[in-house]
Amino acid sequence: MSKPVAPVQEQAAEPKAKSSEPTAKLAASWYIALRASTLGKKPVELKLFGQPLVAWRDQAGRPVIMERHCAHLGASLADGKVVDGCIQCPFHQFRYDNTGKCVHIxxxxTSVPPLLQIPAAAQQTTYVTAERYGYIWIWYGSRAPMFPLPEFPYAESEKSSYRLLTFARTAKTTALRVLENVFDPQHAVSLHSMPAVSIVLNVHDDWREWPEHGAEALAQADAWFGASYDAHIDSYLGSVGALASKLGLDAREMRVRLSYFPGGGVITMIINGEIIFRMLTSITPIDVHETEWHTTFAFKKTAKIWSDAVNFVVFGLQTKATFLQDIAIFSTLKADGGRFFTRYDEGVLKFRAFYTKWVHKTTLDHLNRRSAEPASAFARS
Incomplete structure (x- = not known):
């Protein structure tokens, strides 16, 4: 059952602000570590969760992410190389396998054989990873993932039937401030100049209202957050919108479905009753106040080549342009700002409550080495 949140045009009451909102805390979740295409045969230096890490591929091509500095004397493994399916330190040529265990000293x-009794402390902290949808994902918050990734077959099994548009931008703000932005309908008018007659945000309790994208599995783990926008607009995107109108693509009735997990979600754009695109969005938490925002748009190919091209430009590239406006705001806002809220902020506050549950589920048991402990703001509250 959906719960309507105040339409934009209504006068709003003002909920009380909560000073304890965890805008600088990180929830247990899947996050994007890097694009899969950027990880080849050589190790790649990363910074995630405020920590120096390294990514590499084992002998089977599976991605491995571990703490960057060698447990021996601290050399950067990112300067090493992969040998026999293990990462080799550039300093003393110690090798670590895909579990982080040192397997060769x-x-x-030339006359002294390799050390057979390897110290138990010769171990690198590793993270759980998954390679899907063109990204390498990393699990943060516990030893084992507590829920699966959402389903986004348009960038995987159904990829040949879709045209993809992928981009990423970095903002100087916290993970939560980027993630919660989509649940703020008012800024679509005030910042992005959407010519809306009305926008209503609904928060949904029941995943069965749209069971796609793996919502059931996420809901079973209490890791699903659903919402939707319903908007009536006069026109869309100025002169480009006029071209769309001539081709019968004018946007008058718009619905945006949001199927989210703590670290991102799948967005479905519906114009005049027709699905225009789906979008996978997530983040890379580089540091407390540095977050990379990723999006992959999927436009279904049809026999209408010109129509497909206009959809791609109007609803893809133009939406990308609005994201750049958001990035500019993110990079200068006060991350823990918000002494008061209005009724228009209900979507943001409800998502914060959902996100906070997963902040509290963060145990960080998998970070059992002092060298890999997260920055204090990323620690459990």
Whole structure:
């Protein structure tokens, strides 16, 4: 059952602000570590969760992410290389397998054999990873993932039937401030100049209202947050919108479905009753106040080539332009700002409550080495 949140045009009451909102805390979730295409045969230096990490591929091509500095004397493994399916330190050529265990310590000179009794402390902290939809994902918050990734077949099994548009931008703000932005309908008018007659945000309790994108599995883990926009607009995107109108693509009735997990979600754009695109969105939490925002648009190919092209430009590239406006705001706002809220902020506040549950589920048990402990703002509250 959906619960309507105040339409934009109504006068709003003002909920009380909560000073304890965890805008600088990180929820247990899947996050994007990097694009899969950027990780080849050589190790790649990363910074995630405020920590120096390294990514590499094992002998089977599976992605591995571990703490960057060698447990021996601290050399950067990002400067090493992959040998026999293990990452080799550039300093003393110690090798670590895909579980982080040191499996080879060379001898001292040609007459001294490799060390057979490897110290138990010769271990690198590793993270759970998954490679899907063109990204390498990393699990943060516990030893094992507590819920699956959403389903986005348009960038995987159904990829040949879709045209994809992927981009990313970095903002100087916290993970939550980027994630919650989509649940703020008012800024679509005030910042992006959407010519809306009305916008209503509904928060949905029942995943069965749209069971696609793996919503059931997420809901079973209490990791699903659903919402939708219903908007009536006069026109769309100025002169480009006029071209769309001539081709029968004018946007008058718009619905946006939001199927989210703590670290991102799938957005479905519906114009005049027709699905225009789906979008996978997530983030890379680089540091407390540095977050990379990723999006992959999927436009279904049809026999109408010109129509497909206009959809791609109007609803893809123009939406990308609005994201750049958001990034500019993110990079200068006060991350923990918000001494008061209005009724228009109900969507943001409800998502914050959902997100906070997953902040509290963060145990960080998998970060059992002092060198890999997260920055204090990313720690459990």
């Amino acid at each position: 060379p001898g001292n000179g």
